[in-house]
Amino acid sequence: MPDTRPVEHMLRHTTREEQVGQLFMPAAFINDTEEAIVRLEELIREFHIGGLCFFHSPASAATNFEGKKEIPHNPDSLGTLKELIRRYQRAARYPLLIAMDAEWGLAMRVENGEPYPYALCLGALSDRDPLLYQVGLRMAADCRDAGIHWNLAPVADVNCNPGNPVIGYRAFGTTPEGVARRASLFYRGLKDGGILGCGKHFPGHGDTAVDSHLALPAIDKGAAELESTEFVPFRRLVAEGVDAIMTGHLAVPALDPEGLPASLSPAVIGQGIRQNLGFDGAVISDALNMHAVSKNYPGPGEVAWRAFAAGNDMLCFAEDIPEAHRRICREGETDQIEASFRRVWQLKERVREVGSKPVQPAHSPAGLRRELAAKCLTEARADGEPAAFLGEGPVTVVLAGRDLLPFHAGIRDQFQADFLEWDLAADRPEALPMPGTQKILIALQPPALKPAGNFGISAAALRALDALMENHRVWLCHFGNPYALNLLQTDRVAGILVAYLPLAEFQQQALAYFRGEARPAGELPIQLKPSRNG
Missing domain, CATH: 3.40.50.1700 (Glycoside hydrolase family 3 C-terminal domain)
Incomplete structure (x- = not known):
């Protein structure tokens, strides 16, 4: 990331409009039309956008939830990504924070990005295996080479529901301590490797039966059970110094009796994250285009406004940014705007700090995959x-x-x-x-x-x-x-x-x-159901 002035200087030398703009992280698509790219450049210039979250294309599953659009294939998506990052950075007055969901590496969004095993596969490793740290290091190196500052990982959800439609294989396992230790080692690798990480999806998406991309899930657990299960990995990541926590789109009545999604709940963010976890770093919303929230608040800019008002510092995949920007400038409390701006800008300062002397990974991508295969x-x-x-x-x-x-x-x-x-x-x-x-x-x-x-x-x-x-x-x-x-x-x-x-x-x-040449070393990370005839 280019040189960034200290946050105290920026607070004195930026306007309210510029500070609010830094809270927005709209989607950017690696495979998009020139017309859409130009529109995003104009948005960056006009509204002082703080960051971008890259996705494969508007037709990909992360954005086209129920559609059957054909997903374009680009054999050099990685090259396209690098060029777009350079182009968008040139459009920005202040350096953009570039993020991506790269839970199993750039390949999650990029055809020719390096792939690594998904988290549940890594759950076959011992929860103290140093390879978990090496995966984080290797992914960090790949991200830095591509121009990505922030991997929106690790998933800190404990997958309590075998039928979970959206977490499942993305979780490190089914036990709170096992998930906590693996997520912590993985995050430590990201940090030492020179990029930011993010624990998600607070207060825990592992015991849901509904995909929040499509509708609002609910977790009907008491506060004590949440504390002993869902919160455990997040507490470990906070102790590890995690850069950010992502709020999930799920209703948890024990934390918010009104039934608001956690991502839009002042109670969940204020009491749950700030007070209970003791976390004062950046809070980022899950993608605000997801139907769990966007269908319930369809007014232009409404869901982004509610996410800000609830206490999110960065608004991921915010849509209708002109309307949301104007409303936050008009109605937002000055102290809250400045506090969120401070946390976002400190993320940018931290990118420079952790990226100045990154630890180099011990393995090539293929070498790491071979080591993981032997142990998983x-x-x-x-x-x-x-x-x-x-x-x-x-x-x-x-x-x-x-x-x-x-x-x-x-x-x-x-x-x-x-x-x-x-x-x-x-x-x-x-x-x-x-x-x-x-x-x-x-x-x-x-x-x-x-x-x-x-x-x-x-x-x-x-x-x-x-x-x-x-x-x-x-x-x-x-x-x-x-x-x-x-x-x-x-x-x-x-x-x-x-x-x-x-x-x-x-x-x-x-x-x-x-061939009889190798014995498997992994432990099954889940409990299989008895066979139907068993």
Whole structure:
């Protein structure tokens, strides 16, 4: 970040309009039209915008919640991102704070960004494993290289609900202390690596059954239970010196009897964050375009005004900025405007501070993924040895996924086997051919990481999977969200290897397991439900 004057100087030498403008962090899209880019440049100039949060495109899932727009593919999104950051910074009178949700690396928003495992996969590590710190360091280096100052991570939610539609795989696990220790190590890596972090989504989004992108969830827990579960990771991050806390769009009557979303609740922010947690740093709202709040306050600038009035310092994905800016300038308390401006500007000062001498990561991106694969892969069940299973007698490998080429090639080169390819989204029997051998290795990569629509697996594919597991001797290699295993009849399965995701390094580690060359070191981060026949 360019040189920034001390906050006391800025308070004396900026206008009320400029200070209010610094509180806005509108969305910027990596893949957008030139017309939209020019409009955002004009907004930055006219309203003294404080920061930008980058998303892939207006059609991406984070912004087009219920739509079916085609998402553009840009093989050099990273290059486009870097150029846009330079362009928007040139439009700004004061340096912009550039943020992104990069929970599992830039690849969360950028096609050619480096990918790392999602948090639940990292939950297979010991909660004191130094690799958690190294993941934060490596992500920080990637972000700094791209021009990102602020990774809106880690997720500090404790995933208490196995059916959670929006957190799930994004959480480090299901126990408060385990999540707290992992989130703390991850954040420490971000900080030492030279970027800002953010604990989210206070007061805790892990026990919800509604996706706040679509509607307002509610958590019906008492204050004592919230204190002993949801608050634990946030307290640990505050003790660690976390830069910011993000408020979630969820109603928690124990904290706000009026039922206001936490992100719009003076009680949740004032008593919950400021007093209870003792946190005086920056509070940022979750994206204000999300339907949990935007549908209930549809007036131009209304939701941004309410978020500010509740105590958020930075207004993420604020829309209708001209109207919201004018209202805050007109109706906002001067002391509150100056306090929020101070916290936002101090974030910019902190970017310079932590970025001046960053700790360099110990691993290349691929090297880190190899280390993680070796320690995360989890043997959930094993009746016998996997190498013997594949090496003795006829076997068919069912490739049920789109991105399994390394695994396919490795099995083909090592073992005598027949291969069948399945389309898990299809309802047609011909897309789900049944094998002719008794022994089956299923390489399973569900189409989706989120549970909506059974993780993208069709009803016909679920029936076919159950038929294989009921009538054949099966070893299952699962390259997906472990919660998806709850859909299957696994009580008769000989073995289950949880490989979590289809990154090439994880597929190679799975191959080493089936060759008898590696033993999985990970611990399953969730409790699976009993099989339907179990």
